[in-house]
Amino acid sequence: MKVLNIIESAYRATIEEQDDTILWLMHTLKGAGATLDVVLRGDAVGYAACGQDASGLVFGSWQQTEPPRIEQQLGNLVAKGATVYALADDLTARGLAPGELLPGVQALHQPALTGLLPQYDCIWHW
Amino acid sequence: MTSTRPQLAFALMDPPFESARTTTAFRLLAAAAQRGCDLKVFAYEGAVLLPFAKQQAHPNAVHGRSLEEENHPLPKDIVAALIAEAARHGGSLDWINCGLCVDERGAGEAIVGVRRGSPSDFWQMAQNACNTLVIPTRG
Numbered sequence: 346m347k348v349l350n351i352i353e354s355a356y357r358a359t360i361e362e363q364d365d366t367i368l369w370l371m372h373t374l375k376g377a378g379a380t381l382d383v384v385l386r387g388d389a390v391g392y393a394a395c396g397q398d399a400s401g402l403v404f405g406s407w408q409q410t411e412p413p414r415i416e417q418q419l420g421n422l423v424a425k426g427a428t429v430y431a432l433a434d435d436l437t438a439r440g441l442a443p444g445e446l447l448p449g450v451q452a453l454h455q456p457a458l459t460g461l462l463p464q465y466d467c468i469w470h471w
Numbered sequence: 472m473t474s475t476r477p478q479l480a481f482a483l484m485d486p487p488f489e490s491a492r493t494t495t496a497f498r499l500l501a502a503a504a505q506r507g508c509d510l511k512v513f514a515y516e517g518a519v520l521l522p523f524a525k526q527q528a529h530p531n532a533v534h535g536r537s538l539e540e541e542n543h544p545l546p547k548d549i550v551a552a553l554i555a556e557a558a559r560h561g562g563s564l565d566w567i568n569c570g571l572c573v574d575e576r577g578a579g580e581a582i583v584g585v586r587r588g589s590p591s592d593f594w595q596m597a598q599n600a601c602n603t604l605v606i607p608t609r610g
Contacts, residue, residue, distance in 0.1 A: 346597065346598050354610065357610060366515070367607070370590055370593075373591065374590055374591075374593070374594050377591035377594040377595075467603055469482075
């Protein structure tokens with residue numbers, strides 16, 4: 346079974362969870378043998394940007410020593426064989442140029458997304 | 472022996488008392504339960520608190536109703552009712568809470584019929600199901 350995961354909800358609880366929980370789920374499903382790819386859309390296209398840094402959070406004496414490293418999380422998913430797309434219009438709207446994307450992330454235009462959907466057994470929209 | 476009943480899988484994410492999406496999910500589960508389906512639910516993140524056993528009803532002075540009159544909806548009771556409803560119609564509802572999500576929320580005390588699992592259980596569910604619906608948290 347091949348699943349396309351469209352991730353739209355972004356930066357939700359990433360500090361508390363130290364990751365994006367859907368990307369985390371993708372890693373665990375991959376580990377369970379899943380064949381899956383990812384489309385980032387909306388604010389989630391920001392996950393594909395190079396140079397993210399969420400470190401430095403401090404509340405009084407409490408300091409977050411292990412911040413979310415979404416860039417690494419996404420890059421590792423690509424390294425595990427997942428194809429990761431980011432919707433081109435959403436990248437443009439947020440000022441992200443193709444040259445600023447993580448290696449392996451492909452910009453995808455909306456019409457191409459439509460053509461992509463039939464290639465999968467399931468579409469999960471997160 | 473493998474069941475011939477339709478099997479449907481659901482992934483839920485919203486915590487209780489936060490989203491109408493959960494009510495919609497319960498409606499879908501009820502409709503499928505009444506048709507004798509075998510239902511698989513993977514509760515991820517806040518949804519592991521839906522069957523949390525320590526939920527408590529309360530009276531509501533603004534409504535002018537006592538505890539009994541208010542009959543405050545508790546998701547744990549709805550989950551229990553859905554499990555019973557599925558069984559009554561010859562199907563089943565297997566509810567699995569994500570174990571790590573349970574731990575970080577201290578939500579270990581779930582109602583009878585709920586078990587602990589992991590995302591690999593969700594993948595297994597999805598592979599065996601006719602279809603899978605994910606109802607994620609938004610925002």
